[in-house]
Amino acid sequence: MRELRLDCTWPDALAAAFAAVITGVLLWLVTNVAPRDWPAPPVMPVTVDGEHYRVGPAELEWLESFSELHFTAGEQAAREIVAAEIDARLDAIFADARARVPQFADWYYSLRGEYTRLAMAALSFAHLAEPDYVARHAAAILFPDDAWESGLAALQGAAGAALAAHQERVRSGWLAEVTRRLSDRRVPPPLPGAATDAPVDLDRLLQDLAARERAAFTTRVSVSTVAAAGAAAAGSAAARAARTGRLAARGAGRGAARVGAAAAGGATVCAPSGPGAVACALVAGAAVWLGTDWALLSLDEHFNRDELVAALEGSLEELRAQVALALEESYDRLIAERYGAARREIRKEFVPAEAGARVGH
């Protein structure tokens, strides 16, 4: 039987001490040296539509550039939608106005119209009436019953609704593509109470964009003075058309002719009337004045009505182009402002993402 020798010799003591030292060193090491961790890949938490994702630098760069490109394309499409809406609405407004041009021409070549113009010109000269009676009357005929204001309001309402609907499509398309692209990066929500990195919150971005655009597209744009003046501008254009070229010369010629004809007619008819000659001359002169005027107006209408109508239609077309341009510029500014704000929001939201991308590279 072998026995364990417990008597301690120098070699035994040295061996025991050596084992104790080794054990002590190892104990110190295992309790003080931390294991080497392998660093986690640089990923950024992203929340979209209430879901949580973890995406790497390359996907974050794609997400940022895709968002910018998508909203830029949406901006361009918004301009086309507005332009189409403006064209359609102005076509309807100006088609009505063009249909009323003959009515204005009828009034213009009527005795009532002639004498109303003369009377209003005289009153205006005496500062008893507003100037530009023809323009105001033309506006009243071409755009009756606030047709211009209601038409413009309808245009803005329709454009706002179309832009809002388009924006909703842009947002939902963006959301669908982002969700599809990130579907294999979806992760469960963070543990309750766990400290997590601040995520790229695309829900917040979408909410901000939606709030901004709701406010923007449901309020009326501030259009230029040309578009706002509208009917008045149309009346001025009609008045200019009526005054241009030979029309004005014909009007002056009519004045000289009617005076001469009235004097000659009164003297001829009432020469044998004796004491009643003066009264007779007045009545006869007036009748001849009116007849002459009517005849000259009819002659003027016969030779110049088509030219007046064409000039009026040309003016309306010119006005329509100016109004369309003014409205498109107003909406362009609005769209550029809103989509520019959207792009700024995107860049602001992706600042942490850019930091993540730098870490990854």
Next chain:
Amino acid sequence: MPHRALVVTLALLAVTAALWLLHVFGRTLPTGALVAAWLAMTAAMGFALFRRARIRRAAALGAYLREGSALRHRFRGGWLMASTRLALGAALALALLLAVLRLDDGRAWAALVASAPVLGAAVLWLQQRLAAHANAVYLPELAWRLAAAAVGVVLVAVLVALAFHRAYPALGDATLEQAVWHMADAERARSAFAQALLQAAAAKDGLTLWLAQQLMPEPGASLADALGWLVVLGEETLFVWSYLTLCSAWLLPITYSEADARTAS
């Protein structure tokens, strides 16, 4: 035999130190290095299990078969025994590798380090004490089994106690998906193979913790509570068993050589 005791102690400390180095640097090692470590552990543990199984078989054959019977040679243990022990060794090596990589409690490592000299001294002391009573063929295995059982029980008790006092993430308000994913997500390793294994182990922990906190929100004496701790006990037992099996492989050339020579004849 104090110098023999020193060699045994140093051998066991070397095993523990090697495992600790694997713990410290394991997450930064490439797959090749980890697979090499796993294969080395598999070979050592499979070999140790095979040798010890042959010793047990020799003892059993000595009890039932006559001296000189051809059956003793036929049933002494061959390829079948070797392959099953190698498979068991591979599974234990994988469990040990994973456990070592995830054992972050310094106190548990201190317990493993402290157990090494105790285990070596116990084996040698039992070999001397039982030499007069036990069959010489079976003596090394008997001494090892008794020493390993005693040290193993203490180690399991210490590890379970440490697990009992460890802080765990609160998963009471989390969904099962959240619990499993976030536990698995916390595991990182350079080797994709190792990371997959670590995440699988962490997912298992997440599932266990979630079930435990859902089924037994307040610690108590319920059956579910007991079952939960039985799982912890089973894990720690598996870890200690695999650790001691690896230790036995290192003790083979020192304590089993004579018995091996006899069983091989």
